[in-house]
Amino acid sequence: MTSVNLEDARRVIAAAEKKATELGQPMNIAVVDSGGNLVAHVRQDGAWIGSVNISINKAWTSKAFDISTKDLGDNSQPTQQFFGIQNTNGGKVAIFAGGIPLVRDGAVVGAVGVSGGSGEQDHSVAEAGAAAL
Amino acid sequence: MTSVNLEDARRVIAAAEKKATELGQPMNIAVVDSGGNLVAHVRQDGAWIGSVNISINKAWTSKAFDISTKDLGDNSQPTQQFFGIQNTNGGKVAIFAGGIPLVRDGAVVGAVGVSGGSGEQDHSVAEAGAAAL
């Protein structure tokens, strides 16, 4: 089980922060390792305090199911195959955009979670972070 | 109260594992007894870590209501008679496919819960397990 380390997490976060600054929307950004455990988190000045938990949970969710929270959300709407998954795991499952798996050599080695703007903004900031791994 | 024992649970899990391997999708598989309490759980190598909790809760739910989680899910959509049941029991109620009661001589003696793939895959792996009781 290979995993991101703190240096990786900082590189991912730096790239995500850069993107958030370009968008003009302050964000919470979190990175978890391959076991789903938090490696690093930052809240940019002015970012929502309610998004601390969400950014961490989005990162956890993306690693826990090896999927972006955007795609998981599509499958978790009423009548879809995973509807109800948001009530499992003690409330840690986030089913809206902003969490993306971190992949190295074909393996999911962690995940990044972003919260602080629209779903589209969160997802694009997470993508910028993931691309920096 | 007749119930599955550990030997039964292992037979159920072995059959479920065999099916999961055939499908090429690693799974979490859990068996609970007639009291809804966990008897055994395995996570196959590579299976989602977020599915540990879900497999156990699917098994619990199937015994708790003597119904497959697939059928319970159909009744728990918005506007349906059990909508909201997923918020009860401290978050242990799973309402998507993968949990199936274990029946012996017409009585529910436990349940199996499977999580790790699509709803269809989870359900078919649980069926394979239940058939081995």
Add this chain to the structure above:
Amino acid sequence: MTSVNLEDARRVIAAAEKKATELGQPMNIAVVDSGGNLVAHVRQDGAWIGSVNISINKAWTSKAFDISTKDLGDNSQPTQQFFGIQNTNGGKVAIFAGGIPLVRDGAVVGAVGVSGGSGEQDHSVAEAGAAAL
């Protein structure tokens, strides 16, 4: 981050079960990986249902702090340096004997947790399991 896999977990559990049978005390036995996530659990016939959760939490705790829960317990008594740790991590920290790290090549690659008897019995069953890694 190297980790135990399911085959390792089964070998550890088999050795622990053998020891529990020798002691004549049925046990719950759980193994977690290097990320603290459950790999496998069994409850022997007749073992306490309240020990399902405890065995899993003992395993988690031993990996989470790379220490036996017996030693952590000594440090978590009133006036000791870690008193209060049992209230952290959402109630997952177990501070009584029965959890032991699984070590390979000097690295903690998981942990085993045992619950079902006296503290001394739980610890000796966990030791038997850990020795089989």
Add this chain to the structure above:
Amino acid sequence: MTSVNLEDARRVIAAAEKKATELGQPMNIAVVDSGGNLVAHVRQDGAWIGSVNISINKAWTSKAFDISTKDLGDNSQPTQQFFGIQNTNGGKVAIFAGGIPLVRDGAVVGAVGVSGGSGEQDHSVAEAGAAAL
């Protein structure tokens, strides 16, 4: 409400990391703002995964009561005036050493929480962080 910002938090964390590296003990380090909300967290490579939650809660506790968790712990032992405080606030109150208020111009503007070693080590790393504000 004056408060630390992300730049402050990073300076505090950098100083704490330096101290932890000198001690040869990897640590989790968290900084909260004057509202008790997380600003930044890092887990150094090899630091305990069970200490993610504890570092954040030590920081929260120090700001929540404007006191070091070491001093709060002295008052929270059996028979002391705050015994039981560790069961309040949904489990967020940490009562062992490692959390220290961050003070600027006589006002508490946040707090740092450290977890990963002995109580003495955690406290000294938090002191190094706080001194860098």
